[in-house]
Amino acid sequence: MRPRLSRLAVLLDVDGTLAPVREHWDEAEVPPATREIIGRLAERAGLVALVSGRPLTDLERMTGRADLPAAGNHGLELRRPGEEGAPLPExxxxxxxxxxxxxxxxxxxxxxxxxxxxxxxxxxxxxxxxxxxxxxxxxxxxxxxxxxxxxxxxxxxxxxxxxxxPPVEADKGTAVHALLAGRDDLDVAIFIGDDVTDADGWRALSELVAAGRLQRGIAVLACSAETPDGLAERADLVVDGTSGAAAALEALVAD
CATH class of the missing domain: 3.30.70.1020 (Trehalose-6-phosphate phosphatase related protein; domain 2)
Incomplete structure (x- = not known):
């Protein structure tokens, strides 16, 4: 059964999840079709947020969206809903x-x-x-x-x-906690990623479920030939790279 969209949080890594990995990192971008799906999902879901190792400025360029809540630099930069993005003071x-x-x-x-x-x-x-x-x-x-x-x-x-x-306590897990703080209107959260740093986000979902703040957390791996060993075993669902991630998002908003 699909979760109720208005009570669903969708947390998305970008490189290797939404945007295909390129030979040169500055050439990577989210395909137009995936951008369109994200736009429709953002209109209906309780929260759609980006959680990436990229700086916030790169995320805006790659997605064409400056309005989505986001964590950049693995949580060292945050843009909470309705706020401007900024680095952590430390x-x-x-x-x-x-x-x-x-x-x-x-x-x-x-x-x-x-x-x-x-x-x-x-x-x-x-x-x-x-x-x-x-x-x-x-x-x-x-x-x-x-x-x-x-x-x-x-x-x-x-x-x-x-x-x-920097030696600052921040990763994709702390970013997930920050983005979901105070969101009692959310029941289920999905985190889609492709690399070992995304497992920190998956861990945060498990922590939020254990604390009773979420009913369910779903860890999704966008798998590729470069997926690190052992990562698939830590995910609840494995999809085929960026195309599989886009298909999973499309399924959420399909009527």
Whole structure:
């Protein structure tokens, strides 16, 4: 049985879930057909929100929507319903360490073909298009990650990416809690994602159900050839990549 839309929250990762992954991260966007489905769903569901590792400005560009509630930079930026988006106050103290890290490694990254995505509150290093991806991964996951941790920063690997972030207690799980805070009008929440960081959002749904704030939480995986091992076993439902995610959203609004 489909949940009642007016009491349903739909929480959506973007890259690899709504937007196909591209060779260059700045080329990714949500297809027009999926944007249209999201628009119809936003008109009828209790909440439709984006929960992404991208900054809020990227989410607006990729979806064409500046009005949706959203969490960017894995919860380090928040735009709650009816509010302007902003970084968490604790982030500012660590921006200098992020800038210094990028400066130390910029030359070596350029030589290796590693892309640097400065997202303001975080920075992501992409090795999908590096000259030698395995060697680039070894560099990032070894000495670069160690350098970041020595500077008091946190590291999070992903799909052909290493993200460096401030040591602030924020992830997609804390973002879900923030976006659903005070929403007693919601009974069911669905979180659709494609990577290990999305499991934090799934965990938050389980916590909200255990606390009696939701009747049900549904973890949906948009599966692909790059899906990390063991992730499918943690999901309630597995769909086929971005096309499967779009089909699942369409099914929610189908008459």
């Amino acid at each position: 982030v500012a103290a660590h921006l200098g360490a992020l800038a210094d890290l990028m400066a130390r490694w910029r030359g070596e990254f350029a030589a290796a073909g590693i892309g640097i995505e400065d997202k303001g509150a975080t920075v992501s290093f992409h090795y999908r298009t590096a000259d030698d991806p395995p060697a680039a991964a070894e560099l990032l996951m070894g000495p670069v990650a160690a350098d970041a941790r020595a500077a008091g920063l946190r590291t999070t690997p992903g799909r052909k990416i290493l993200e460096i972030r």
